[in-house]
Amino acid sequence: MGGGSGQRSSRLRQGTISAAERERWAALRAQIDRSDTVRCVKSCQPNNISCIMDPIHSISHTVISLPTFREEPLLEEIVFLRAVPPAHSFSRNSDIVFDILDGNGQDAFDIIKRYEHGMIVGVVRQVRPITGPRYIVLKLAMNNVVSGVVSHRNIVNVHIFVSEFWF
Structure with missing residues (x-):
């Protein structure tokens, strides 16, 4: 060959x-x-302090396609971010917080937190109709917060393609 x-x-x-x-x-x-998800994980050199101090541990890109939903009320669950709580999370001083950082200009999405089977799950929901064709990049953060400070963060970029059709 x-x-x-x-x-x-x-x-x-x-x-x-x-x-x-x-x-x-x-x-x-x-x-x-x-393959519909690509994930990059941080790997710092021991002497690179700025890398070590940066709270972002991973950046992922995933792709989904949605039909055009024209009717309200709408509560379509479209993305699930799963996190296993760290061993020290049983302390009242730690939490996992999910945020939408960018790409939600029409306020068409929200994110809620659930507990399922010992895991913490951030659920992204489409709460308003979006008429396609449209391309949206929804930037999400999964923050591990300890004593009110983000100790580390994982970023998920969801590339959403909205069809012009309802089917």
Whole structure:
């Protein structure tokens, strides 16, 4: 199979690859296409104080599509952020707080907190109709708060594609 990915792409276009190689590419492509969440986790060098002090531990991107909902009242649960409380969370001084940081210009979404099966869950709900076609990036934060201070934060960017259709 030698050569870099550029050569393989070229061979794919030219149709000069073997059946086995085509099957491997198809399997790889299927894995890539199924992936709807990308997550980056912070990894600091020991001497990088600004990195260590930055409360953001991870940034994720996920994609969802929604139909156009034209009628109110609407309370559609669309995103679930799950967090296992840390061992020290049984203290009254710690909590997990969910926030919508950006992308909610029409106040079409809210976020509530639930407790399910020993986990804390932030539930993003669509509370107002959105007429598509529309593309929205909803920036969410899952904050671990200790004694009133954010000790660490995970960011989730939800890329929402709203169809122009109700189905």
